[in-house]
Amino acid sequence: MLTTIGIAGTAKNTGKTTTLNALLHYAQSGARSTNDAPSMSFRAAEGGEKSASAQETQSGFLTSPARSRNSDGFGMTTGVTSIGYDGEEIDNITLLPKPRIFLNRGMIASTSSQCVPENGWSVLYKTGLFTALGEIVIVRCETPGLIVLAGPNKRSELETVVRQMADLGCENIFVDGALNRIAPMSIVDKIIFTTGAARTTDIATLVDEMKAIESLFGIGRTKWTKSILKAEGHCEGAQRPKQSPEFTRKTRLLRQTTARNDNDLEFLRWPPNKQEKPPINVILSEANLPAGQAGNPDFSAGNSTGTIIDATEAEIILQHYKIMCYVRRGGYPLHIDGLITSNGLRTLVERIHLLPDAERPQEIIFADPITMLLSGEPKTTAQLLSHLIEKNITISYQKPIQLAAITVNPFYPECRGTTYTSAYVDAKVLISRMKQSLETPTFDTMRNEVSELNRCIK
């Protein structure tokens, strides 16, 4: 079973690659020998303390039976990629040293062709997709060594490349983030969020923000059932023959039809124990436009490449939702796929509050927690959603993602004139406050807690 684990950060320098290295080191130690149980400090790429038990390694998520299944005998279980540019010696912006990425023999990486070292790596597959640094290639490590990762940096391409890596034998794929970028992470199964002093040195703000992020990931968790996964495979699989069901997602919202045929009924099971009615998607087209808006090029029908739901669009969606409910005689879940802005969400909340109880949607399904995070400040988004919950509206995601762990980094680059220097906030205070306030397992990036971190993403 393929598991994709993303490592996303609230900002640059919050410890994404350090966290990745810790996970990779654990995987590599596991791959070498189950008796040589791994453990390491996040800080040191080449650690080697023996604190985790052999039992833990054998049952750990990184120890996969695929190693023995694979014909090449290298145990092609771990894959790694980055949505940015990671593993370089010196940071592109601060010019401070960065953690390097060291892979063991047999591990698989996807990176841009210009980043593949001349020796020690064999190219397994050329993807035909390009970054600013050339074609993305999937390579296997033949001689343990350092690599710079610059993999697919947009959601659809990450999804494709992850699928291809899985086809090449990867069972666990780590996706390293870049700066504060998170959009492509909406395709991962589990996520580790990194935060720290590089985001802000104000500990209270950091804790508040992380709490809000945690709450956004936590939405609808209890309603996350197998039925939705089953339904998703059914919806779009035909258009992407190379994608296996667990990686297919429903298409982007709003161009979805409002009329559904019987085959879609499977989808209607979700959420369970509710009336079996399909969620209502709204097409944003000229037909939906309020009077006077027709002809606005922003809404030219059939020509749009994407959807961003701002205040105007939120109003249209609700108007349409009301009509559909009336036509279909009953309350249906409202499906808001795609990106909704803070203004869009605020308008939605305000308008829904004004609606009589009978006309309110009982459920709203958003795309995924990552897209929700992109709405605006996590704290604002969480507050707005709480206003919906106040009205007994069930909130859930079409594609939930498990927030597996949080790592916290006391380091930050301090700007001094035109140069940066390394600085730290009080690590003890930072970590203890975080741990007190968060339910998700939280770790100090600088401390030796890798085996516990691994347990979280099993």
Place this chain on the structure above:
Amino acid sequence: MKKILCVPFDPVHDVGIKLIKNSLAERGHCTELLPPDLSMEEIVKKAAATQYDYILVSRTLGYGVAELLARFNDLLDAAGVRESTKVVLGGKPITPELAAELGFDKGFGEHSSIDEVIAYIEDRPLNGTADNHKRTKPDIASHYFYSFRHKRIGELLDTIAEKTLHWAEGKSSSGIERCKIQEELSAVSDPSQKKRLTDRYNSLCDPVIADANSKKIFPKGVRYITDDEMENVRLLIREKQPLRQQNIRHHSRQPLIFKFLGSGCPTMDIVHAKICERYGVNGFLIVNPSWEARYEGLLHGLLTHENDGTITSEENIRLMRDCLNPSTLLTVRAHRGLNTPEMIYLAAKAGADMTKINLVYGSLGAGTDPERLTVDGLYAMKIAAEHNMAFDIPGNDELSGVPAAKSLAGLLINVMLGKKLGAKAILKPLFCYGPDIVLHGQMKQNFVDYNAAKIRALRSIVDAPIWPGEPIAFMTQTEERVQSANATSYHAALAASTGVDAITIASTDEAFSRGPITIASRIDSIRAVTDAFRFMGDASFQPTAAADNFTDDFVRKIQSALETVAAYANLPEAINAGALGSKEDGAYPGKFGKGTVRNSEQQIPNHK
């Protein structure tokens, strides 16, 4: 036709994207420029509403801008725009690595041209005039006929050259012998023959050189380059693709730009050279350690030297040649010292393009004995001619205090000797504030007239290439880098204005570095000259009437000096007698190699 949305993310620095928009529109693409005051969400909304092929974003980097751009990309991605639209980032500090990190499909930075952006959008390779990566190797001397326009001076030079060639007939030296051994060594493969020749070579060397070559006991500070150092250089050349090469010259009629290399360490020289190449330097002169001129014999092998000057062994020259762009010129100096013929032979063998010979300057300023250098130098000119290497003649005796006219007379003697031996000479008058000028005030009014007059005088005498040096602005630079860069750029502008073929420029810390000069200082002067050339374009300096007087004075004094030299039996005798720089001037005939010229069966080749 592509549909392109241009987004000036930065309301102030939007000139670039406007230029690109106009160029794209001219090529028939459908372009749209957004106003600069939209919120990020508004821009994403706009981008999502229409099917654009490309979104071009321009933004300079600043505090928090990376995060801003990252969020912009995230919003586009989450809104579904990136599935069909490519998002491109442009701005001064943008590199491909940064573009990848920020999640853009492509990045264009300071060194990208508009043509590159258009080629990317049109999905075709960069072609035609836009591609200035490809350079051809220039030939400085090829367009000159070496005809003497000043009849009397031509006659005098002919007399001096004939007398000197006649005097040198039948004379040889250990320097010439070693050169011949090298020629033989390259022709034999039999180990015993090689051993015999090598032993013979070492017997003709000073003990310190012979010991180094035979017993590997090197002079202090000299050692082999390690395998690791070699590997690092190879990696550097192979893996670090230079950014788009810049041009220093605004147009091809402006002079070629040369720089010195001579840190002592060939690998450091290569790193410096590669950076200079990228900034548009056309060629380099290897400066060797001063002791190489004083000892009989040369060291062999890939050697580094923790002191001024890079050892000019065949292996070192070849390494440097191999690492330079094919179009970059390489000159190896051999103008003074006891190894002139051999050095030129090995330089030619290792692929150097040009060399440096000056029988007069090499014999003055505490250099080599005039007789020895004349005998060796004439043989060296023959070698240069055989290998089609032009040689430049630095007029640096002016720095010893020799008046400019005498120095120029010396250059002309070398030109005539070269002509008679089939070698092409390049005149190198100084653009300097030399001791004679300080004493006599020729530059009291300005630095233009006197320097311009040197070029005018030489042009009125002979049709030969001119390459002021060495470096230009000698004695006008101070320890302050901006002043130093300015001084170089003004002299470069004057050189361009006079239509010379090439110039040598120093780094801004060349005279004050107290060790190897720094890359930053090299770039200082290169950039200053680039700007000066851009500033000048086809315009030129207008020297005052004094320049005409200086020109006439130069020609008269050159003729007078040559009359004096022609009265002597041969060139060495004239030099020893101070005809081309006296003790009063500050010039002393060299003593190295004194008494080592001997008669031999070997004939110094006569003129063609």
